[in-house]
Amino acid sequence: MTxxxxxxxxxxxxxxxxxEAEETKRAVIWTPAxxxxxxxxxCLVVCFGLYLGVRHLDLxxxxxxxxxxxxxxxxxxxxxxxxxxxxxxxxxxxxxxxxEEIWPMENATTNTESKAEWAESEMIQQxxxxxxxxxxxxxxxxxxxxxxxxxAVENVENKGDxxxxxxxxxxxxxxxxxxxxxxxxxxxxxxxxxxxxxLESFLELCGNGEAATLELIRTLEDGTYERAxxxxxxxxxxxxxxxxxPDYGMSVEKATxxxxxxxxxxxxxxxxxxTCYVVALGEADVSLQDLRDGKEGxxxxxxxxx
Amino acid sequence: MEDSQIIELYWQRSxxxxxxTSAKYGKLLRKIAMNIxxxxxxxxxxxxxxxxxxxxxxxxTRPNILSAxxxxxxxxIALNRxxxxxxxxxxxEFDLVLSELEECIASKSTxxxxxxxxxxxxxxxxxxxxxxxxxxxxxxxxxxxxxxxxDIAKRMQISESKVKTVLxxxxxxxxxxxxxxxxxV
Numbered sequence: 001m002t003x004x005x006x007x008x009x010x011x012x013x014x015x016x017x018x019x020e021a022e023e024t025k026r027a028v029i030w031t032p033a034x035x036x037x038x039x040x041x042x043c044l045v046v047c048f049g050l051y052l053g054v055r056h057l058d059l060x061x062x063x064x065x066x067x068x069x070x071x072x073x074x075x076x077x078x079x080x081x082x083x084x085x086x087x088x089x090x091x092x093x094x095x096x097x098x099x100e101e102i103w104p105m106e107n108a109t110t111n112t113e114s115k116a117e118w119a120e121s122e123m124i125q126q127x128x129x130x131x132x133x134x135x136x137x138x139x140x141x142x143x144x145x146x147x148x149x150x151x152a153v154e155n156v157e158n159k160g161d162x163x164x165x166x167x168x169x170x171x172x173x174x175x176x177x178x179x180x181x182x183x184x185x186x187x188x189x190x191x192x193x194x195x196x197x198x199l200e201s202f203l204e205l206c207g208n209g210e211a212a213t214l215e216l217i218r219t220l221e222d223g224t225y226e227r228a229x230x231x232x233x234x235x236x237x238x239x240x241x242x243x244x245x246p247d248y249g250m251s252v253e254k255a256t257x258x259x260x261x262x263x264x265x266x267x268x269x270x271x272x273x274x275t276c277y278v279v280a281l282g283e284a285d286v287s288l289q290d291l292r293d294g295k296e297g298x299x300x301x302x303x304x305x306x
Numbered sequence: 307m308e309d310s311q312i313i314e315l316y317w318q319r320s321x322x323x324x325x326x327t328s329a330k331y332g333k334l335l336r337k338i339a340m341n342i343x344x345x346x347x348x349x350x351x352x353x354x355x356x357x358x359x360x361x362x363x364x365x366x367t368r369p370n371i372l373s374a375x376x377x378x379x380x381x382x383i384a385l386n387r388x389x390x391x392x393x394x395x396x397x398x399e400f401d402l403v404l405s406e407l408e409e410c411i412a413s414k415s416t417x418x419x420x421x422x423x424x425x426x427x428x429x430x431x432x433x434x435x436x437x438x439x440x441x442x443x444x445x446x447x448x449x450x451x452x453x454x455x456x457d458i459a460k461r462m463q464i465s466e467s468k469v470k471t472v473l474x475x476x477x478x479x480x481x482x483x484x485x486x487x488x489x490x491v
Binding site: 001002003004006007008009010011012013014015016017018019020021022024025026198200201202204205208210212213214215 | 370371374375377378385403405408411439442443446447461462468471474
């Protein structure tokens with residue numbers, strides 16, 4: 001049988017599938033940008049509602065765990081909004097300020113350490129992780145390995161117990177009520193996109209040697225939107241394209257375009273037990289030490305927040 | 307005009323049958339043919355040949371879904387025209403469709419010759435039934451309608467990379483599905 005024969009056989013499928021394919025057409029309004037807008041708006045409404053609830057709730061009439069639940073839910077929600085809780089846009093890798101800037105809120109409710117102490121402990125944990133991480137486990141040059149039934153990141157060495165964790169707080173895992181975001185941090189403001197499938201598709205296409213593009217967007221402190229593409233040309237080149245937009249998703253001018261030859265993916269576990277992935281772009285292999293040193297423009301962190 | 311009325315015109319051997327068919331489905335038939343043959347003049351000829359074939363087929367046939375019936379005829383006519391023109395012209399997009407389907411065929415030399423007619427189509431129906439709706443629509447748009455990846459992405463309001471990934475995975479699933487049932491060894 002040839003491919004033409006198979007093509008003819010496909011022509012004989014049940015008419016209901018043919019009709020279904022003819023009738024299925026999504027309205028133009030449901031563009032990715034529009035979906036992101038709705039999702040963000042819904043998330044903001046939920047956050048505002050939780051905030052009002054906490055303010056007016058009589059905590060004395062609740063059980064002991066409820067305040068922690070609500071506070072953690074607020075903190076998690078605040079972490080997931082596009083308005084970053086970080087104070088400024090500098091300081092990656094300066095005495096733990098990178099970690100402090102990006103993830104202060106979650107840890108504030110899970111331990112009694114001060115921010116400085118927490119940052120220091122985080123640095124120690126990263127040192128421990130550095131020693132145990134096999135850099136060779138990173139994806140080779142211009143190539144992302146894709147497993148048979150999984151995305152590239154699952155082939156990266158999982159450092160397991162080498163980084164101390166405080167365990168997952170059950171109160172933080174109110175996941176059914178929350179949107180799932182993957183936060184891609186290009187220092188210091190997080191990049192957002194919805195759906196693990198977009199990232200997995202991108203990595204799979206890269207692994208297959210096909211051209212692919214990943215779309216990202218984020219909000220800066222002044223409310224300006226920035227948009228970025230991470231593109232792979234199907235051969236040996238990754239391009240990070242970034243530009244500013246005065247209104248949501250409507251690009252104006254291309255601001256920067258940077259080409260890289262290598263993409264590496266690391267898997268890491270944060271203190272609260274959530275998984276994050278680090279995508280490193282550069283001309284040479286980069287390690288997590290480079291991440292701590294804050295090589296701007298070359299490192300993107302993907303954080304799975306649940 | 308409703309499909310049942312158009313079919314009745316064929317049964318009555320009314321010349322308006324073809325005019326009504328052209329008015330309602332001409333664009334669809336040209337699109338299907340164009341996706342395969344790649345040029346407008348051949349697509350028009352295929353459309354006209356489709357009307358002739360339909361006139362000869364109805365009666366005795368009384369199709370349940372006229373659009374699918376016409377589309378199937380146009381598709382086969384266009385494929386024949388594509389094969390006829392293959393030496394002189396190339397349609398890069400349709401060549402890509404065929405090359406993608408080639409991945410589903412494990413070994414051309416070991417296909418069971420005794421496969422009953424229509425069995426593979428029945429297997430394909432079962433395969434499609436097991437897919438999610440979005441995946442099934444993407445598959446049918448690509449390999450029945452021969453739409454380009456860009457057109458499918460626009461229709462479904464998803465990214466082209468997602469369309470490619472869905473098609474890639476579905477082809478692999480189809481290959482495994484057919485191999486399990488002994489169609490391709």
